[in-house]
Amino acid sequence: MRKTMKRGILILGACGQIGTELTQALRKRFGNERVVASDIRKGSGQLLNDGPFEIVDAMDYASIEDVVFRYNVDTVYLMAAMLSAVAEKFPEKAWNLNMNSLFNVLNLAKEGKITRVFWPSSIAVFGPSTPSIDTPQVTVMEPTTVYGISKQTGERWCEYYNKRFGVDVRSIRYPGLISHTTEPGGGTTDYAVEIYHRALKHGNYRCFLNGGTTLPMMFMTDAIRATIGIMDADPDNITIRSSYNLAGISFDPEEITASIQKHIPDFEISYEPDFRQEIADTWPQSIDDSTAQKDWGWKNKFSLDDITQVMLKNLKPRYEE
Ligand code: AKB
Numbered sequence: 001m002r003k004t005m006k007r008g009i010l011i012l013g014a015c016g017q018i019g020t021e022l023t024q025a026l027r028k029r030f031g032n033e034r035v036v037a038s039d040i041r042k043g044s045g046q047l048l049n050d051g052p053f054e055i056v057d058a059m060d061y062a063s064i065e066d067v068v069f070r071y072n073v074d075t076v077y078l079m080a081a082m083l084s085a086v087a088e089k090f091p092e093k094a095w096n097l098n099m100n101s102l103f104n105v106l107n108l109a110k111e112g113k114i115t116r117v118f119w120p121s122s123i124a125v126f127g128p129s130t131p132s133i134d135t136p137q138v139t140v141m142e143p144t145t146v147y148g149i150s151k152q153t154g155e156r157w158c159e160y161y162n163k164r165f166g167v168d169v170r171s172i173r174y175p176g177l178i179s180h181t182t183e184p185g186g187g188t189t190d191y192a193v194e195i196y197h198r199a200l201k202h203g204n205y206r207c208f209l210n211g212g213t214t215l216p217m218m219f220m221t222d223a224i225r226a227t228i229g230i231m232d233a234d235p236d237n238i239t240i241r242s243s244y245n246l247a248g249i250s251f252d253p254e255e256i257t258a259s260i261q262k263h264i265p266d267f268e269i270s271y272e273p274d275f276r277q278e279i280a281d282t283w284p285q286s287i288d289d290s291t292a293q294k295d296w297g298w299k300n301k302f303s304l305d306d307i308t309q310v311m312l313k314n315l316k317p318r319y320e321e
Contacts, residue, residue, distance in 0.1 A: 008071035010036045012058045012101065013080030015043030018120065018174070018223065020182045022077060025224045027051050036071045039080070058101035061108075068113055075116040075231070078105045084124050085276050086186030087147040098150035102157060109167040117169040118231055121155055121243035123216055124148035125173060128282045135284040137245045137291045144282050155242035162241035170230045171243035175216035175287065177223050178307055180314040188279045192217055192256060195269070196311040199260050200319040204268040208276050211254040211269070214285040218248025219302035219310070226298055233296035240291060247289040248300045249307075259308040 009026055013019045014037035024046075027035045032051035037043070040057050047053060052071065056063050058080040067073065080101050087094030108114045126135055127142040143152050151173075161167040176189025184190040191207050192215075198205040218226075226246055230238070251259075257269045292298040302310075 005072060006030075006034055007074035008034055008036055009075045009077070010038060010064075010067060010071065010073040011077045011079060012038055012056060012064065012105070013078065014047060014053075015039040015041070016079055016081075017177060017179065017182045017184050018220070018227075019077075019079035020044065020047065021179060021220050021224050022079065022227060023047055024050075025228060026077075029228070036067060036073065038067060058104065059097060061104045064104055065108065065113065068108060074114055075118070076105050076108070076114050077118040077227075078102065079120060081120065082147065083185055083187035084122075084145050084147040084279050085188055085190070087150070088145060088275065088279070091146040094146050095150055098147070098154065102154050106157060106161045106167055106169065109169065110161060110165045115168060116231070117167065118227065119154065119158060119169060119171045119243075121151045121171050121173045122147070123173055123175050123283050123287065125152040125155060125243070126282075126284050130284060132284045132286075134286050134288040135245065136288050137240065145279055148282075151243075159242040168235055169241060170233075170238055172226055172230060172246045172292075173243045173287075174223060174246065175218050175248050177218055177220050178311065179220035180311050181220070188276045188283070189215055189217060191253065195253070195256055195260065196308075196315055197319075199264050199267045200312065200315055203264065203266055204270070206270050206272050207253045208272065208274045209253055209280050210271055210273050210277060212252050213277065213280050214250050214252040215280060215283060216247060216250050216285070216287045218246070218300065219307045222248055222300050222302050225301075226292075229298060230292075230296055237295050239295055244292040244295070244298075245287050245289045246292055246298065247287040248302070249304050250286040251304050255304065256308070259304050260312070262305070263308065263312050
């Protein structure tokens with residue numbers, strides 16, 4: 001009997017906040033050799049040592065195509081992007097990166113060189129005119145940030161490539177993500193990671209958002225499970241080809257402070273909102289993800305107190321003398 005070689009999986013932007021943990025999870029599941037990590041520059045030792053790593057610029061079609069051929073890749077996770085806060089500083093750069101990388105991957109799929117694409121969207125696709133509590137899957141979307149505009153546009157292109165060319169592209173609108181393994185990369189929700197580091201290192205934190213700014217958030221373990229879950233789903237069950245709403249938990253800086261104070265009673269927070277407050281004010285407070293639940297069985301697991309416990313336990317050794 002002829003043995004068919006298992007095809008490769010490529011992660012573009014593997015050294016980023018989601019990419020790092022996604023690469024580890026996919027390697028654990030499919031074997032180190034099948035999962036090719038790539039980024040515009042070399043990342044951590046583990047990503048390089050555990051399996052194949054390639055320098056790839058996600059804006060360069062030819063360099064992605066080359067890796068796709070060399071590793072017989074059939075699935076691409078496009079995790080390279082410029083997030084909300086940095087994108088406001090470099091609007092054109094953000095637009096070029098976020099859109100060109102998506103076109104490259106969608107076109108590879110359209111040309112039959114790969115068969116499946118995962119592309120991350122975000123709660124940033126929503127704007128001030130969107131209902132902010134239990135934001136529905138289909139609703140008004142008038143994003144006011146560069147990042148949000150690029151994600152909203154990307155969603156439309158994903159849907160278009162699926163309907164017009166049959167591209168199997170799947171996507172999630174990630175909320176703010178919290179992880180002790182990887183640092184966030186220039187987003188508006190980054191405070192929810194910084195706060196744990198500061199609590200352990202200094203016992204206080206000056207927050208760049210106001211105390212009552214409620215935003216949708218999620219622990220990285222749940223986000224990775226969601227990413228793998230949507231890619232595992234039967235294509236017939238994926239009824240949304242733009243991007244799925246994904247709910248985790250919702251909290252504001254005061255609530256995360258209270259959660260940390262259960263472990264570090266003296267921890268103090270102060271507020272000095274900057275330009276990121278304006279971005280946060282346009283985003284939803286909570287998300288209705290019933291379509292993801294129905295279509296591919298999504299359910300969040302980690303509560304705020306669960307996250308706090310895991311974050312403090314895992315970060316503590318770093319700050320102990
Ligand atoms: C950001 O804050 O820009 C990101 C996001 C919500 O997509 N974490």
